[in-house]
Amino acid sequence: xxxxxxxxxxxxxxxxxxxxxxxxxxxxxxxxxxxxxxxxxxxxxxxxxxxxxxxxxxxxxxxxxxxxxxxxxxxxxxxxxxxxxxxxxxxxxxxxxxxxxxxxxxxxxxxxxxxxxxxxxxxxxxxxxxxxxxxxxxxxxxxxxxxxxxxxxxxxxxxxxxxxxxxxxxxxxxxxxxxxxxxxxxxxxxxxxxxxxxxxxxxxxxxxxxxxxxxxxxxxxxxxxxxxxxxxxxxxxxxxxxxxxxxxxxxxxxxxxxxxxxxxxxxxxxxxxxxxxxxxxxxxxxxxxxxxxxxxxxxxxxxxxxxxxxxxxxxxxxxxxxxxxxxxxxxxxxxxxxxxxxxxxxxxxxxxxxxxxxxxxxxxxxxxxxxxxxxxxxxxxxxxxxxxxxxxxxxxxxxxxxxxxxxxxxxxxxxxxxxxxxxxxxxxxxxxxxxxxxxxxxxxxxxxxxx
Numbered sequence: 001x002x003x004x005x006x007x008x009x010x011x012x013x014x015x016x017x018x019x020x021x022x023x024x025x026x027x028x029x030x031x032x033x034x035x036x037x038x039x040x041x042x043x044x045x046x047x048x049x050x051x052x053x054x055x056x057x058x059x060x061x062x063x064x065x066x067x068x069x070x071x072x073x074x075x076x077x078x079x080x081x082x083x084x085x086x087x088x089x090x091x092x093x094x095x096x097x098x099x100x101x102x103x104x105x106x107x108x109x110x111x112x113x114x115x116x117x118x119x120x121x122x123x124x125x126x127x128x129x130x131x132x133x134x135x136x137x138x139x140x141x142x143x144x145x146x147x148x149x150x151x152x153x154x155x156x157x158x159x160x161x162x163x164x165x166x167x168x169x170x171x172x173x174x175x176x177x178x179x180x181x182x183x184x185x186x187x188x189x190x191x192x193x194x195x196x197x198x199x200x201x202x203x204x205x206x207x208x209x210x211x212x213x214x215x216x217x218x219x220x221x222x223x224x225x226x227x228x229x230x231x232x233x234x235x236x237x238x239x240x241x242x243x244x245x246x247x248x249x250x251x252x253x254x255x256x257x258x259x260x261x262x263x264x265x266x267x268x269x270x271x272x273x274x275x276x277x278x279x280x281x282x283x284x285x286x287x288x289x290x291x292x293x294x295x296x297x298x299x300x301x302x303x304x305x306x307x308x309x310x311x312x313x314x315x316x317x318x319x320x321x322x323x324x325x326x327x328x329x330x331x332x333x334x335x336x337x338x339x340x341x342x343x344x345x346x347x348x349x350x351x352x353x354x355x356x357x358x359x360x361x362x363x364x365x366x367x368x369x370x371x372x373x374x375x376x377x378x379x380x381x382x383x384x385x386x387x388x389x390x391x392x393x394x395x396x397x398x399x400x401x402x403x404x405x406x407x408x409x410x411x412x413x414x415x416x417x418x419x420x421x422x423x424x425x426x427x428x429x430x431x432x433x434x435x436x437x438x439x440x441x442x443x444x445x446x447x448x449x450x451x
Contacts, residue, residue, distance in 0.1 A: 072109065124159075155170050205226045
């Protein structure tokens with residue numbers, strides 16, 4: 001009898017504890033396994049005639065751990081990126097250091113500097129390795145398409161009140177701990193650290209961001225300064241880094257809003273000045289506009305145009321660099337422009353039409369058509385003017401969510417190039433084949449490990 005009483009009492013106490021919301025602390029644990037099998041027959045740059053297509057599977061494995069307590073958050077993301085077969089299956093630690101894909105993708109802590117219930121707004125400080133994702137990720141994005149993705153080491157001060165938010169970011173990079181000096185060799189081993197083949201990471205960065213939610217969309221202003229360590233070159237073009245920096249400033253705005261219940265408009269304009277990462281005076285700009293129209297609940301389409309300046313003189317560059325965004329989203333899925341493979345100093349004009357067909361709640365089909373031209377006059381080595389047309393790209397992508405955890409995606413893209421694209425002034429591929437193809441199948445499993 002007494003045993004039964006105590007058992008009921010203990011059971012009731014446990015039930016009460018379990019029914020109380022855990023407001024002070026919360027643990028999250030999620031993961032991702034993403035494989036992508038690719039057939040590359042001219043991805044990124046044109047193939048030479050007779051070149052054999054590449055075929056491989058890459059894999060991202062990621063574990064995310066988060067913890068939220070009173071006025072603080074902690075988050076860590078550990079990931080490993082490999083190509084199937086790059087490691088011998090019977091030898092431990094056979095992968096060379098340059099191919100070792102195990103890394104700390106994110107590790108940050110966030111502190112609430114004001115009481116979370118304060119009406120004056122929310123002021124947060126996030127410090128550590130983190131992703132930067134702003135607006136349409138054109139200039140600041142996590143580049144999630146790349147298996148390695150993109151992150152930054154910085155301190156980020158964030159203020160939010162009602163429909164307004166303001167961010168201030170500060171970063172200062174060094175290769176290692178030093179006893180004296182602060183020269184930074186901004187070329188991480190193993191992978192390019194920028195867009196358009198420019199392999200130099202910033203030494204320091206400061207940016208301010210001001211955004212506001214609109215009735216149907218949002219608008220923002222961005223000012224970003226990134227500083228690159230100065231260097232001198234010898235007769236063999238070998239670099240020696242010295243004291244001082246070259247500073248580049250990018251400023252402009254973004255807006256996304258609904259014009260009518262069916263017609264939307266997204267636009268942005270940015271200017272770059274100062275000096276580029278090689279110390280050349282810079283005056284460049286980007287203009288973009290996209291107007292999607294919802295035909296009905298399942299079909300939407302809309303034209304758009306991107307203009308990035310290029311060219312210049314020996315004393316001034318007009319080549320716009322889209323900073324640290326997600327080029328794969330904008331300038332064709334075959335990644336010919338503003339990714340690792342350069343395309344000269346010609347700028348880009350991209351006229352496109354994007355179509356979306358939501359066949360079912362879990363099935364999305366997209367078809368994009370791009371017409372690429374150079375933004376400025378292009379000449380051959382002998383001074384002969386070349387056609388500014390670069391080519392036409394068609395991108396067909398199908399995405400299917402099997403469950404909330406499992407997502408399948410496949411695509412086929414083809415590019416019909418012009419001789420200008422293969423020329424020495426652009427891609428510089430002698431004897432190039434002017435039709436390129438790329439196909440992929442991607443499987444992503446993203447479980448919540450605590451559910």
